[in-house]
Amino acid sequence: xxxxxxxxxxxxxxxxxxxxxxxxxxxxxxxxxxxxxxxxxxxxxxxxxxxxxxxxxxxxxxxxxxxxxxxxxxxxxxxxxxxxxxxxxxxxxxxxxxxxxxxxxxxxxxxxxx
Numbered sequence: 253x254x255x256x257x258x259x260x261x262x263x264x265x266x267x268x269x270x271x272x273x274x275x276x277x278x279x280x281x282x283x284x285x286x287x288x289x290x291x292x293x294x295x296x297x298x299x300x301x302x303x304x305x306x307x308x309x310x311x312x313x314x315x316x317x318x319x320x321x322x323x324x325x326x327x328x329x330x331x332x333x334x335x336x337x338x339x340x341x342x343x344x345x346x347x348x349x350x351x352x353x354x355x356x357x358x359x360x361x362x363x364x365x366x
Contacts, residue, residue: 258292264299275310312355314338 267283274281287293304311314335321330339352 258295260292260296260299264296264303267296267300268303271304271311312338312342 270283285293285296301313301315304313315338316331316334321327321334324330342355343350
């Protein structure tokens with residue numbers, strides 16, 4: 253792990269705690285990370301993503317890099333392509349439809365009517 257020269261670990265732990273406390277929230281949630289240029293937002297998100305994947309396999313994380321996808325004319329196309337690429341990795345042995353149903357059943361067991 254890279255050294256945390258800017259003392260961002262408390263923020264990382266706070267975000268992990270918020271996510272952990274909200275993961276069963278049926279209404280969903282979102283949060284924004286705002287800060288000055290070069291204050292460590294990307295570092296924080298990369299560490300958060302890495303730790304969530306390593307510590308808990310219950311998360312399906314879509315990493316969308318705005319700057320890396322800036323060449324698309326339509327932002328929705330770029331976002332959907334990232335989602336589809338991630339789902340294709342997750343569904344390696346299944347059809348996309350079957351994997352989507354599995355995910356829906358996992359996250360929405362009360363709607364399990366398939």
